[in-house]
Amino acid sequence: MPVTAYPALAAAGFRRYSAYRAATAAGALANTVFGAVKAAVLTGTVVAAGGSVAGYGVAQAATFAWLSQALLAPVSVFADDRLARRVRTGDVAVDLARPVDPQLAAWADDLGRAAFQLLPRGLPPLLVGALTTGLVLPPEPAGYLLGCASLVLGVSVSFALRWAVNLTAFWLIDVRGVLLLYTVCATVLTGLAVPVAWFPPWLAALAAATPFPSVLQAPADVFTGVVTGAAALRVVAVQTAWLVVVLAAGRLLLAAGSRRLVVQGG
Amino acid sequence: MAERRADLAAYRAVLASRARAQLTYRTSFAADVLANVGVGISELATVYVVFWRVDTLGGLDVWSACLVFALANLAFALADLLVGHVDELPRHVREGTLDAFLLRPLPLLGQLATSEVSLRRLGRAGVALAVLVVALPRAGVEPSAATLALLGGSVLGGTAVFCALFVAAGALQFWLLEGREAANSFTYGGANAAQHPASLYPGPLRWVFTYVVPASFVAYLPVLALTGRTGPAGLPSWLGWCTPLAAVPVWAAALLLWRAGVRRYTGAGS
Numbered sequence: 243m244p245v246t247a248y249p250a251l252a253a254a255g256f257r258r259y260s261a262y263r264a265a266t267a268a269g270a271l272a273n274t275v276f277g278a279v280k281a282a283v284l285t286g287t288v289v290a291a292g293g294s295v296a297g298y299g300v301a302q303a304a305t306f307a308w309l310s311q312a313l314l315a316p317v318s319v320f321a322d323d324r325l326a327r328r329v330r331t332g333d334v335a336v337d338l339a340r341p342v343d344p345q346l347a348a349w350a351d352d353l354g355r356a357a358f359q360l361l362p363r364g365l366p367p368l369l370v371g372a373l374t375t376g377l378v379l380p381p382e383p384a385g386y387l388l389g390c391a392s393l394v395l396g397v398s399v400s401f402a403l404r405w406a407v408n409l410t411a412f413w414l415i416d417v418r419g420v421l422l423l424y425t426v427c428a429t430v431l432t433g434l435a436v437p438v439a440w441f442p443p444w445l446a447a448l449a450a451a452t453p454f455p456s457v458l459q460a461p462a463d464v465f466t467g468v469v470t471g472a473a474a475l476r477v478v479a480v481q482t483a484w485l486v487v488v489l490a491a492g493r494l495l496l497a498a499g500s501r502r503l504v505v506q507g508g
Numbered sequence: 509m510a511e512r513r514a515d516l517a518a519y520r521a522v523l524a525s526r527a528r529a530q531l532t533y534r535t536s537f538a539a540d541v542l543a544n545v546g547v548g549i550s551e552l553a554t555v556y557v558v559f560w561r562v563d564t565l566g567g568l569d570v571w572s573a574c575l576v577f578a579l580a581n582l583a584f585a586l587a588d589l590l591v592g593h594v595d596e597l598p599r600h601v602r603e604g605t606l607d608a609f610l611l612r613p614l615p616l617l618g619q620l621a622t623s624e625v626s627l628r629r630l631g632r633a634g635v636a637l638a639v640l641v642v643a644l645p646r647a648g649v650e651p652s653a654a655t656l657a658l659l660g661g662s663v664l665g666g667t668a669v670f671c672a673l674f675v676a677a678g679a680l681q682f683w684l685l686e687g688r689e690a691a692n693s694f695t696y697g698g699a700n701a702a703q704h705p706a707s708l709y710p711g712p713l714r715w716v717f718t719y720v721v722p723a724s725f726v727a728y729l730p731v732l733a734l735t736g737r738t739g740p741a742g743l744p745s746w747l748g749w750c751t752p753l754a755a756v757p758v759w760a761a762a763l764l765l766w767r768a769g770v771r772r773y774t775g776a777g778s
C-alpha cells in the first residue's frame with residue numbers, strides 16, 4: 243500500500259468537515275461567546291490578585307481565554323463517539339480489513355478535520371479578542387513555528403486519546419458514560435476551564451500526570467509566550483513523549499479488542 | 509375540560525413510561541447520573557481554582573460566588589431535565605418522525621418536551637443543590653420568609669428562563685438543521701454566563717446578558733439581593749426579585765419563534 247493514501251485521507255477529512263458550513267459558523271459563535279465570558283473571568287481574577295497570577299498578566303490571561311476557545315475545536319477537547327459506534331455495529335471489521343493501518347488512517351483523517359476547523363473556528367474568537375481586550379502574540383517568527391509544531395502535537399495527542407477511549411466499546415455495551423467522563427476530565431485538566439498553571443499543587447500534580455495538558459495548555463502557552471526558549475522546547479518534548487505513549491496504548495487496546503471481535507456473514 | 513384532563517393523562521403516561529425506561533438499565537443509569545455529577549463538579553472547578561488564587565471576585569467572596577454557581581447550575585440542570593431534549597428536533601426532521609408528532613391531536617412543543625425526561629441531569633442538579641445548602645449559611649444568608657421567596661422565585665424563574673432558551677434554540681433548528689452548536693451559544697453559553705458574577709463583564713456584554721439573554725437574573729442578581737450587596741452601575745440589587753418576570757419576554761420570543769418554525773416546516777412525505 244503506498245503511503246500516499248494517508249495524505250488523501252487527510253484531504254478527505256478536510257473536505258468532509260467543510261460541508262457543514264452553518265454548523266461551523268454556529269460553532270464559531272459559541273466559541274466567541276464562551277471566550278468573552280472566560281476573558282472577563284480570567285482577567286477579573288488577575289486584577290483581583292494584584293496584576294499577576296502564576297506568570298499570567300492581564301494581557302496573557304485575556305489572550306489565553308480567546309486562544310483556548312479558538313483552539314478548542316481544532317484540538318477537539320470533547321470526545322466524539324465515531325469509532326465506538328463502528329465497534330458497536332461491527333463496521334470496525336471493515337476498517338481492520340482495509341490495506342491501511344487503522345490508527346494511522348484515522349489520525350490522518352483527524353488532522354484533516356483539524357486543518358479545516360483551524361481558520362473558521364479559530365479566527366472569529368481571536369478577531370473579537372484582538373478588537374476588545376487585545377492579544378499578546380510571540381514577537382519573533384520562532385515562537386510561531388514552535389507554536390505550530392506544538393499545535394499539531396496537541397491535535398495528535400487528543401486524537402490518540404479519543405481513539406483509545408473509543409476502543410473501550412469492545413468491552414462495554416454503552417460507552418456514553420465513559421465518553422462523558424473523558425470530556426469532564428478533559429475540560430478541567432487540559433486547562434480549558436482555567437489555565438493549568440493556576441491550579442493548587444495537588445490538582446496541578448494530577449494534571450501533570452496525565453496527557454491532557456499536552457492537548458490544549460501546551461500549544462496555548464507556546465503561542466502566548468508564557469513559556470519561551472528552552473522551557474518551550476521542553477513543553478514540546480513532553481507532548482511528543484505523551485503522543486508516543488498514548489498511540490502505543492491505543493494499539494495495544496486495538497490488538498486486545500480485535501481478538502474479541504466476531505463478525506457474522508460476508 | 510374533560511378533554512384537557514385526557515390530554516394531561518396522555519402526557520403523564522408518556523413521561524412515566526420514559527422514566528421507567530431509564531430506570532430499567534440500572535447500571536447504565538447510575539453511570540449516566542455519576543457522569544453528570546462529574547459535569548457539575550468540573551463546572552465548580554473554575555470557582556475552586558479562581559478562589560484558591562484570590563479572596564474576592566467581582567465584589568463577591570467565595571461563598572457568595574458559590575451561591576451564584578449553585579443557583580445558575582440548579583436552574584440549568586432542571587431546565588435541561590425538563591426540555592433539554594428539544595434539541596433532538598433535527599433528528600426528528602431528518603428521520604421523518606416529526607410528521608408522526610404533527611398528526612397527533614396535541615401541540616408539537618408539548619409532545620416534544622414530554623417525549624423524554626432526562627433523569628440523569630439530576631446528577632448536576634444534585635451537585636448544585638449540595639453547594640447551595642453548604643454555601644447559604646456561610647454567605648451570611650439568614651433563613652426568613654423573604655429569603656425563601658427570593659430563592660424559590662429565582663430557581664423557578666431561572667429554570668423558566670433556561671427552558672425558554674432551549675425552546676428558542678430548538679426553534680432555530682427549523683432553519684439551521686445542522687445547528688445543534690448554535691443552540692450551545694444560547695443555552696450552554698447563557699448557563700456559563702449565569703454562573704459567574706455579572707459585575708466582571710464589560711458594559712456591552714453585561715447588557716446583553718441582562719436584557720437580551722437574561723442570564724444575570726438567574727443567579728447573580730438574586731444573590732446580590734440575598735446577601736444585601738449593591739451591584740455595579742446599571743444592575744441594582746432589587747432586580748434580583750424580578751427573575752420570574754425576566755422569564756416572560758424570553759418565553760414570548762421563544763414561542764413566537766417556535767410557531768414561525770413549525771409553520772415553515774414541510775414534511776418530506778414519508
